[in-house]
Amino acid sequence: MAHLSYLVNTLIERRYLITFSADNAVYQFDLSREDDDPNYKVFHFGSVVEEMVTNILGCGEKQPTFPQIPKMINYTVKRQPVSFGSNADNVSDDTVYLTDSTETRPGYVRLKFRLGEMDNLPEHLRSQISKYYLHPESSGKCFVGIRCSIWPNEAREWFERDRPVEWPGEHILQLAKEDDCFLLSRHHPQSDFPESEWQWIFPITERRLALEALSEDQKYCFRVFKLLVDFHTRNLPVKLSTTHLKTIMYTTCEIIAFDLWKLNPGGCLLFLLQRLITCLRMGVISNYFIAANNMINHFTTKQLCALRQRLYAVRVFPVPALVMLVDSHNLFGTCFLDRTLADIERFRKHRDLYRSFFECFLVNFSLCYRAHVLSMYFENAKQILEEAYFVKTEKLATNQSEELDFEQFLLDVTGDEFGDLKGLVVYEIDMVCNSSFSHSLRNSTDFVAFKDILESTDCMEYSEVPVPRDVLDSRYKVLMFLETLTSHLTHQRQYQKAAHFVRCAIKKSMEAIQCSNEEREELQTASNHENLFHTQMTLYNCVLLRLYNDLYNIYKSMGQTELMQEYIADYEVVCLASDYTYHYNRVAKIWQKLGNNARAQELRDQAESIKSSKTSYSSNVSRYSSIDDVD
Template structure:
């Protein structure tokens, strides 16, 4: 069962969900409502001539009034609308209802009414408004395979005669996969894929809508990611220990927020034990070596590997092969204190001659910059055991690993848009075939693309960049080769060499689905996430509707101002409702920059346009004023005066102290609505006001604010806290801030 938001549109949303799990995005809930009303307006009678108004309650038998009411958003759909939807969609609709006894009602379009004798005995259409008891479990009905898209049935549940839900078939994912695979090209906006609006796009919606969707998902912090590594600084300091310890997550966990379930406990974490008194050098190195140092010897080694020639065999008793090369030291019994399932001995290595090409590579778009390359060269790399050794046949080959170089690139060279591309690709791949690629493999593909792609393209054509990314992955699968970015001779797809062609083709089919249906893929990624709210699904509905208009008119300005801007404002308003005002302001500034990349000069947005939309969407007065105050103090705007217009106000400085010389103000005062500083609301107002002041005031000024509150308002707030128990939470929060920010003697 897929529950939907109970906003009065649940019938249309449930029917829409039934269509979408079968790969049909032709309708949004609003489309279905309007289509049903239009059908009823054109077909006010049943086939036998009976007016449908006869089925209305006696006091509501005004057909036009009924249609006007039903066309309004939030009006509950009824049995007449269900009959209309069956005709509009040319689909049989099956409805299950009942608490103790389950009843089934079938509604089907007259033109396709083809019943068997069993159907006639057990079920009737709702044209006659009848239903029958089910004496057996209906699970078999849901388990049966989906039919062809032109004749499949839609399954709805009706709970307590007041709420509709979507009853998804048990195998809906497999059937959706097959349906999307069958649709080699599709247009989610309900038009011909070859029409002018999509002529330059390979995806299911116009590229600007797809790029916006991807950036909005990223901006909304819906993607959860664990850190790259977890290094213990205590062990890495020069504290007399002979080795440093680093923990690395082999496949960084990436998913939609809300899906951090038991899978996150199954991460492959490896611990590296890195001796401090041993380092590995090239044969060509001119540095003075110690007796414990090692020398790289790549002769007769597999690509990406090396043997470690010892300088002084006496220092390495019983761990050398016949060529005086160090064998792999990876017996778990040698690392009894390690908490990780995978513990490896690793050696610090100077930048290998085998990767000299990377240092001097021609880079058309100057990525990464030379200072980053120099930092990576100084950092060097590591070598780890190439494989899990056995005691009987130990190996003497060690594999190069570039974990630190990857981290430096990600922190200093990879832009936010490039990172967004990586994360979207990862969660999209996981949605169609889990564990197809590790994040480390994808990062090396991304690094190559960053070198080959102009920086501006990542900002304005993110969807196209993701398409190119996926194309590169298909090339790697086809030839079973994925070169390491720093050492191209090292193949990151070694395991694929043992896979048969059937598996490779299956993987390529999965990537094809993402390329042909990226918007559908993103929709179901968000749909599967437990914490992605109704608001996110409404985002997709709004984008689908606007895609149709854009596909025909090609008016970017209209799409930005009437579709993208309201979506962004609604998303930021949610952050405002969570009292994260400075974060919301930062989102407004970033969103303005993203949207302006789509607009021509003279039509660009101001950040004030986004902020004003957010203030209008905020419910509570305190949220409106606090967000306006944060904007005024950061940007020099006058939103607090707008929020306070027509209301009784008091001076902000009466409650937070004499900050006239610190805060921005166009006049001698900053107004604040009087009701926000009443006995009941004052603790909450001061609590969130302090959070903003902490961000914008120097520390010494902020401390003075604390002292002012402590002497002028805090005793009264504590007293009133006994009268208004809910406000005590804010009093405690203020007290915690005072303890942290005032000197010890003032506490």
């Protein structure tokens, strides 16, 4: 279950789930018109305004601008009291309709007019007036409704139902007792009286359950459950509606402990699937409020069998089912799948979740964290580590003696992934998330400020960023740090900043070469210092070659290769001081890009000449069996 929970949270991140707010859904489709009848109102209901309709947003897909159109009930402002039962005796004078549940299925009624004085009409006139209220045909998602202040007797059981975990809670139940319900102009699919049958619905309470009673973790599990069911049954001739799935969800919430939805979402998802399969096998999904109303009794045996077989495969093979869903939307995260599947096999042998955490989960979390940092999704990166920390401290519930708070956990993972750039990454997270993780690094004696490496005018906004103190041990370490910094900024596509710090690194390299030359003049008599000098010069030249090449690639990414005109001559000088022919070819390509084809060809010729001389020397040496034969 731990591996499935990890895969669910990793492959289907909450940021990929697009759900429009209820207020936005109503606002988009509740535009008042001048010719609206003031005696009638519109009430929006259904899964759209309950925020239970979810889209999954994959890579390269555009977020939908508008929500789906919600269902609407048109009802009269004036109260039209409904009396339960078809007997007109002992009802109040203001009663308009009498319910008649004979020859209808549970949850559905027909409405009789209380004719009053019309009973005195002649028989031939009364026979032309229907004794039942015939509703108009519903068009699309618009219905006619009658608002009722009293719930029907068959729904009273919902208030007194046995609930092992006391969901949705006494407070919600008390509020629901004051909620109105509706008679909706919608007949049962197998109704014998489609033009006069009305359905009991409880949209106010349903909206309260979805928006107030469900926790964020429960909503997340339901949305993944719905996505899986919809995806794997999409090509079947029969569909399960959101109402069917909500009913499974709500009845499950009354059974599963509240904390498990966060601790074990994979297990909760499997429970929902198994409960749905069991209901399909029995051919019964009872309405959540009126248990006697079987919402799938109009499904054929063949349809139920097709749904059950498809969902049983999802239940038995949840990981492949999840991967198929994720792969269809090109979601980020499938790159961690192989490591997780391999660890499942190892886990079956050692049964040590703590070991799996460090060998698999933490590695995947760290890689995912790194990817989000480089993509500059710092809030998501922080959330990933929060999930990793939660798994380590809460889900595993180990008896390990180590005490580690989240801040130290974040610093440790950041250090493992980004090395000397630990302080920079933590600073970036602080700036976006309004946190203070870098504060402890600034106060540490193991770190200095970035302004201690570069002049304040060159630091941009990073002057106070913590940098490991050992970076100051040598000029070469400073150059390596700046090179790492520019690579980090390039991966983040912050090309202007990357180019700035490459230029700073080139300047630092030139200063380092000058300092080495001065030190050589002071210590020119010592042979060991001469060897050190040549080593240093080789290192600095290699750094310069990489920096100039990086600078060109950054300018190229910016679409401004002409800026390299300022540095190409210096790049060529460093190139000519080395024997690396591929650098000759690199400089030649840049000259050609800048329009100097003649100089480009000269460098290519020099590169070929160096290659030829090296090849000739190698062939001459190989003719002798030993070095002594040369003489």
